[in-house]
Amino acid sequence: MAARFTRANGLTFAYVEAGPPDGPLALCLHGFPDTPATWRHLLPRLAEAGFHAVAPWARGYPPTGVPDRVRVEPDTLAADVNALHRALGGGRDAVLIGHDWGAIAGMRAAAAAPERWRRLVTLAVPPERVLLGAAGDGPQVVRSRYALAALLPGAEHRMASADAAGFVRLWRRWSPDYVPTEDDLAPLRAVLRSPGAPRAVLAYYRGFVPAVLSGRALSHRVPLPPQPHLMLHGRDDGCIGVVWAERSIGRLPHPASRVVILDGVGHFLHLERPDDVGDLVLDHVVAPGTPPSTATAQPSTP
Template sequence: METGAVKANGVEFGYLAEGPPDGPLALCLHGFPDSAHTWRHLMPELAADGYRAVAPFMRGYAPTGVPEDGAYQGGALAADAVALHEALGGRDDAVIIGHDWGALATYGAAAFAPERWHRVVTLAVPPVAVMLSAFFTYDQLKRSFYIFLFQTPLAEAAFGRAFVEGLWRDWSPGYQDVDGEVERVMDCLATPENVAAAIGYYRAMFDPDRHAPRYAAEQAAAGKVGERPVLYLHGQDDGCLGADAVMPDGGPAGVLAHLPPGSAAESIADAGHFLHLERPDVVAARIRAWLRA
């Protein structure tokens, strides 16, 4: 797998890449607490279909730089995705795939600049409207304790390897390679500045108007239903955002009501929050079929 770097939206992004340089861009965006390595199973599959799969390390996650503007709200992440499409030579046949925070960036980028993306895939975090309604159930509030912790001055002191490992084990209880994943995450968050950036994503949830003048249009798009159909996948055993909250009736109707016409939603059995790592063959097959359709 190749490594590289590119300047986009004022940030120097490190990335992993695989596939022919002239192939359609497949931009793969990771979440928290994770890294671009999370796509290492999917990227060869995309490359086999002719895509130029590129997985950037998100803003603030080394080797990507910590952004000078200090912005981490959904609008900034969407702006990054659009800028990366431009910087990486994307065309109108590009596709965008996002997990967790990468999913939120994907919704925003696809709604803000639909002409740039042929197909859209999101994992583990549903559209904002669904997430907000799911968030306030009692069980989900317990799962989301870390979000409230991250609003306090205790966040940086609590954050460390043991904390990250605990999240991974809670969120994907059946996954067997937690130690390896945590090692990759801690490499990306090795400095106080990187840790502050990762926590900054969550603090921006409660202060979305910060930096609003620069990212106002992207921020507005992030909360809208776009026009490009979306494939949404969610692990049935997700311990971060429970399937019981996202799909309370066991079906996709609630999610599909907040996605563009022609979208699809499916829960993946025997998988938690990091479903693309836990069941890589199943997830890759679903994504590849969606991109070919």
């Protein structure tokens, strides 16, 4: 699929799309280190279900614009998501699907503008409130050492010069039973070879990690999305431990929300088990709309 372009939140975003342009918007957000190619299995299924399925390159990931900023706050990413809803003609029936950084941006966007998003799916990242204790958890700090490395001098040069083998090692650590293919790696190499992209990609961590370490970013001031929310996590995730997904059970506000933990998969669960994950996502997003609720009960399925 050829890239298309739109303006949102003061930036030019590139995206790929599938399905009828007049269908309900299904916005699919990638994470790090990744590109819209991560949704190559899910986009056709969403399109077959009648959605206008759109997967943008996130800010700083060419061919989307590369802003000259050293730090990017998560709220900026959320503003991008809600601006894309407007730019792409989304209605109140739109749904939001995010993995990794896309999950963080998606949760913040859905909480900030609940009238825009009917349902929400996040993969591999629990709500920030749940992650409140992660900074003091030894095993999770070890898993998150890649994020701390983004703060060190020379990080941009190391990322710009990274070869495919380096990304394979990272993906294998996060998803031990998945070997990334050229469909994964070729688009990623193209992004990181672009001028300014390594700095822009690392800006996410430089805007977030210091706040995490100081306890500000994961405070109770970050609202939980009120929509029906499906949260998916791999039991073998080497990036964010499954314990944090388990601690999310019973924490999602809407009574139609649930947490599903998949055995035998890691961080890139939608690539490892695309059929199973696709079934779960489609079952959730095609369900009848339910208005956002302030209820605290949440039946969750581990």
